[in-house]
Amino acid sequence: MGRVTDLVPFSTLLTDEGQALLATLRDYDPAQELAVASRLRREHPAALVTAALAQARLRQRAVAKFGADDAYRMYFTPNGVEQATRRSVAAYRAERFAALGVRSVADLCSGIGGDAIALARAGIQVLAVDRDPQTAEVAHANADALGLADLIEVRCADVTEIDTAAHDAVFVDPARRGGRGRIFDPEAYSPSLSWAIAAARTRPHAALKIAPGIPHEIVPAEAEAEWISDGGDVKEAVLWFGTSPGTVGATLLPGPRTLTGRGLPDPAVRAVGRFLYEADGAVIRAHLVAEVAEELDGGLIDETIAYITADELRATPYATAYEITDELPFSLKKLKALLREREVGVLTVKKRGSAVEPEELRRKVKPKGRNAATVFLTRVAGAPTMLIGRPV
Incomplete structure (x- = not known):
């Protein structure tokens, strides 16, 4: 298009x-x-x-990201719809900036203005900068359409040439897609992560939006690293400057609910108990499964798998609980027989540590019946295993 x-x-x-x-x-x-x-x-x-x-x-x-009220008043480019921050995530970040006392932000690589809109709605003055003329024009139209033009100045320019000295904070959202798709090397972002970090260090506060798969070892020591999920889907990671150096957190939206790392060792591996907990993706990306396991008095089913098992049911916002009814060595024949016996027609397939694709498994076992079940294709103490259960 x-x-x-x-x-x-x-x-x-x-x-x-x-x-x-x-x-x-x-x-x-x-x-x-x-x-x-x-x-x-x-x-x-x-x-x-x-x-x-x-x-x-x-x-x-865009309705899925911005809601109907905003989406049908706003303007978009194809890349803008794809890359813009979801409204709930942008609003959460803007609230964090406001709580820090930030009154003005230089929004670098602003795109169509999703984050600038959220910042302005939080009462923050925004300089929104993007080097693409079409994108900048659309961002300007969005500020007008939503009645935020007094708070958002849109500028078409190279962000590396912008003087941010007049602003309390900078927010940088580097381009992470190129002509061949996603860019995984942070130094190949546009602008590069090292440039963004240098820009962050010039202001009292800063936030850098990055891919959630960023290696933990490249996070600067003075930064706070936060992984964010919305409705169970991991959306992004953010490096905060001027907040809590060295802190690692997982924030779940709606809420927000934030789990902060305490530097715990990996949980012990134990036998599968009555309940299995699937940690939120942000928790897993933030390497905070140990914190959740401690809260649940649980352990891991395998040292390389992020499924937590426990004998008791405990409520937690950071993981979804399932009651396990069966533990079987991996076998399509045995699974098909069990599902037929229990008249399971609605089968949810989850996998972690298995090469089998969910759709392939459904096609082969052909579930049929009036009941529902969940099967986990995983490893237990190194052995390929099927765990069957249901959400609690």
Whole structure:
């Protein structure tokens, strides 16, 4: 999909005609796009209709991140929808900045303005900088559309040339995608992680958004490392400067609920008990499974697997509990027989430490019946194992 500027200037969508056209497309069905486009082209320029349809599709995709109220007032680029911070995560980060007493932030690599919007809504003055002219224009339109133009200044520039001395804090969200997809080397980010760290050190406070798979050993000693999940999905990691040096945390949204590391040794391996706990992804990425295991008085089923087992059920926001009914050596034949015997038709397949793909397993065991179950494909003390149970 091309940019809206491939066809007409983006500003055309901001005209009265463009706005009226977008309003008619709020709830349109993409499956009917050909018929809708044919009808609209009898009343509007074809290029404008094409651009409006592209924007309508982007808005529909953006609802999952921004909610309908914001998404249908905002403007997007394809990359902007893909890379923008989810509204709940951006709001949480903005609240952290506000709690630190930050009144102005230089938002570097601001994209379409997702974080800038959250910061402004927290009462923080924002300089939003992006080097792409189209993206900067869209960010400016979003600030206007949401009534935040007085708090957000958008600037099209190279972030490495921006003087941030007038701001209390910087927020850097480097590009982590290139022409070949995701970039895993932090020094290949644009700008590089080392540049972002240097920029962070110039201000009293800073936050750097990074990929959740970042190796712990490259986190600077003076930084706080925080992994964030939303609704159980890991969204990002953030390096905070000017907060709690050396701290490692996992924050779960909604909430927020934050688990802070205490430097505990790895939990002991023990036999599978009555309950199995699946730690939240942010907890696992932050290497805080030991803290959760201690809270649950549990241990690991294998020294390399992040499943916690315990004999008692204890409530925790940091892990999902399952009651285990069966522990079997890995065998598709045995699993198929057990599921048939228990009339299991709804089968949830989870895996950790197994090469078997969930869809492949479902296809082979062909679950059928009125009951539901969860099967964990994993290792127990090094042996390939199936654990069958149900959520508590």
